[in-house]
Each structure stands twice: as C-alpha cells, then as structure tokens.
Amino acid sequence: xxxxxxxxxxxxxxxxxxxxxxxxxxxxxxxxxxxxxxxxxxxxxxxxxxxxxxxxxxxxxxxxxxxxxxxxxxxxxxxxxxxxxx
Amino acid sequence: xxxxxxxxxxxxxxxxxxxxxxxxxxxxxxxxxxxxxxxxxxxxxxxxxxxxxxxxxxxxxxxxxxxxxxxxxxxxxxxxxxxxxxxxxxxxxxxxxxxxxxxxxxxxxxxxxxxxxxxxxxxxxxxxxxxxxxxxxxxxxxxxxxxxxxxxxxxxxxxxxxxxxxxxxxxxxxxxxxxxxxxxxxxxxxxxxxxxxxxxxxxx
Numbered sequence: 001x002x003x004x005x006x007x008x009x010x011x012x013x014x015x016x017x018x019x020x021x022x023x024x025x026x027x028x029x030x031x032x033x034x035x036x037x038x039x040x041x042x043x044x045x046x047x048x049x050x051x052x053x054x055x056x057x058x059x060x061x062x063x064x065x066x067x068x069x070x071x072x073x074x075x076x077x078x079x080x081x082x083x084x085x086x
Numbered sequence: 087x088x089x090x091x092x093x094x095x096x097x098x099x100x101x102x103x104x105x106x107x108x109x110x111x112x113x114x115x116x117x118x119x120x121x122x123x124x125x126x127x128x129x130x131x132x133x134x135x136x137x138x139x140x141x142x143x144x145x146x147x148x149x150x151x152x153x154x155x156x157x158x159x160x161x162x163x164x165x166x167x168x169x170x171x172x173x174x175x176x177x178x179x180x181x182x183x184x185x186x187x188x189x190x191x192x193x194x195x196x197x198x199x200x201x202x203x204x205x206x207x208x209x210x211x212x213x214x215x216x217x218x219x220x221x222x223x224x225x226x227x228x229x230x231x232x233x234x235x236x237x238x239x240x241x242x243x244x245x246x247x248x249x250x251x252x253x254x255x256x257x258x259x260x261x262x263x264x265x266x267x268x269x270x271x272x273x274x275x276x277x278x279x280x281x282x283x284x285x286x287x288x289x290x
Contacts, residue, residue, distance in 0.1 A: 002176050012169040019161050026288035027154060037289040047165075047280045055172045056273040065117050072124055076131050076281055083135035084289060 003054055011054035018043050037084045045077040116267050120274055123237075127278050130233075131285060134226045141222060146290060148223025151216055153207065157287040160203050161279065167196035168276040171245075175269045178262075183252065190249040190265075193272065197242040204235050227286055234282055237275050244268040 003011075022043045026036055052058045052069055061069070138145040174189035211217075211224070218228040248265045251257075 002179060003172065005173065005176070008169055008172050008176070012165060015165040015168075016162060019158065019165065022284060022288065023154070023158050026284070026290075033290040040284040040288045041281070044280045044284045048277050051165075051168060051273055051277045051280065055168050055276070056270055062114070062117060065121060068121050069124070072128060076128055079128075079132050080135050080281070080285055080289065083139040086139045 003057075007054060011050050014050055015047050018047050034085055038081050041077050041080045045073045048073045113263075113267070116270075120270065123274065124278070127230075127234075127281075130226075130230050131281060134230065134285065137222055137226070144221055145223045148216070148221050148227065149286065149290065151211065151214065152227070152287050153210065154287050156203055156207050157283050160200050161283050163196050163200045163203070164276045164279050167193050167200070168273050170196065171269050171272045175266060178252075178265060187249055187253055190245055190252075194242050194245045194249065197238055197245070200238060201235060201242070204231060230282055230286070234275065234278060237271075237278070241268065241272045241275055245272065 022040045025031070025039050025043075029036065031039075052073075058066055058069065170189045170193045174186045174193060177183070177186035177189060208228075211227075216224045218225050244264065245268055248261055248268060251261050252265075
C-alpha cells in the first residue's frame, strides 16, 4: 500500500524530531547514564518502527518477515539497554 | 530532451489487480537476504554490548573522542534520503517518472553526503591516533560503521544504475523490481543506522 505524500512527510518530521530530542537528552539533560541510554535506545526503536511502517512498506511484507522485524526491533533495544544495566 | 520513459510495464500490470499494490511479497529470496542482513547487525550489536559491559570505562573513553554533531548530521541526512527514496518509488508507481528521477538523484546525492561525512570522521579519528587496534571501542566503531558504509555505497550504486537506466529509457520489468528492492534495502540501511548512532555516540 502506498503512503501518501503527507504521511511520508510526517514520518520524516517525526524522525527528525525524535533524533533532535534524543540528542538533547543525551547531551544536555544531565539525567543518569543508564536512564539516558534507555531513552535514546527506546527512541531508536520508535524511529525504526516509523521507517518500517512508513518507508519500507511493512504491510506488504510476508507475515514471517513482519514478525521477524517486530521482534528484531524489540530484541535489539532490550539487548543494548540490558547490557548497559548489567 | 528525450522522451520520458514509462516505468510501469503494461504486460506486468495485466497480471495484477491493483497497480498501486504490486508488492514484493513473492520474492522470498530478497526478503531472506534482508532478514539475514539485519541479523548480522543484531549480532554485532549484541557482541558490542556484551564487550562494553565488561569494559565500560574503555568504551566510554573511546566514545568521548567521537564528534556527536557529525553523527547527528549523518542521521538527519539518512532519514531525509529515506524520505526522498520512498517519494521516488511512489512517483514511479504513478508514472511521474521525471519527478521520480529527480528524487532518485537526490537520494543518491544524500548517500554521497553521508559517505563524505563518515570518511571525514574516520580521518579525524585516525589523525588523533585512534585506529582499529587502539581499543575495543574503536575496533567495533570501525567495523560496524565500515560494514554499514559498505552497505550504503552498494545502495548508492544500485540507485544510480537504476536511475540512469530509467533516464535513458530502459524500462524492463527487472528495473522496476530492482528499484523497489533497492528502496527497501536503502530503508534497511537507514533502519540499521537508527541503532548504530545512539549505541556508538550517545549511550553512556
């Protein structure tokens, strides 16, 4: 299914906004390192979800691949955050 | 100015009910490749995180050498290129070939900008004495970003070749398939960077 130009533009705005907010949290917020890591990696997973749905056309994926990438995002985020707290 | 070619092949379209919904769902080989590629990076993320947990001070010291601003610029460049690429595919599917070609050219140009920024980062790191053998952090930094950069350059080559073929009027069904597979691949490169950037530059 094709995304509308408006949907593609909104996805880009969202990706840029989350990137800038992640940078602000990491560089200027002064919060604890572990919390900062959790926030920026969770933000990465959200950005990944946006790219999958809006740009990669996840709806046209075969079912196994939708499940795979859904799990891939979660597992990558949990692994990176989890080891930071270990 | 030559005649603008039509991307959509009418014979191919006759086999589909909706030309806007011609998905790649039957290309199991391509999907397997995409999944395998993502798995490779997931393993690298796992190994990096595992090693970082045993030497956090060494990794933090290495991370402080990186220029966060350059990583941020590259993130913005890559998400912008993905927007252009998705818009290009949309225009091509709707026979707006001229606009689609411009968007493809923009995508490739942003890919080159990403590569230029990344290489400048490598030069900065090397000039300050940080090589692949300096520390575990820089070993991972050069390996992960190097493999990712290789992926991006393959994407640039695919986009340029397909764009050129469409520009000169070559419009075989294979070109459409390569363009759409190339677009998915491009977005995968973007998706991977969404984790590489915070993992290497931001997470402390």
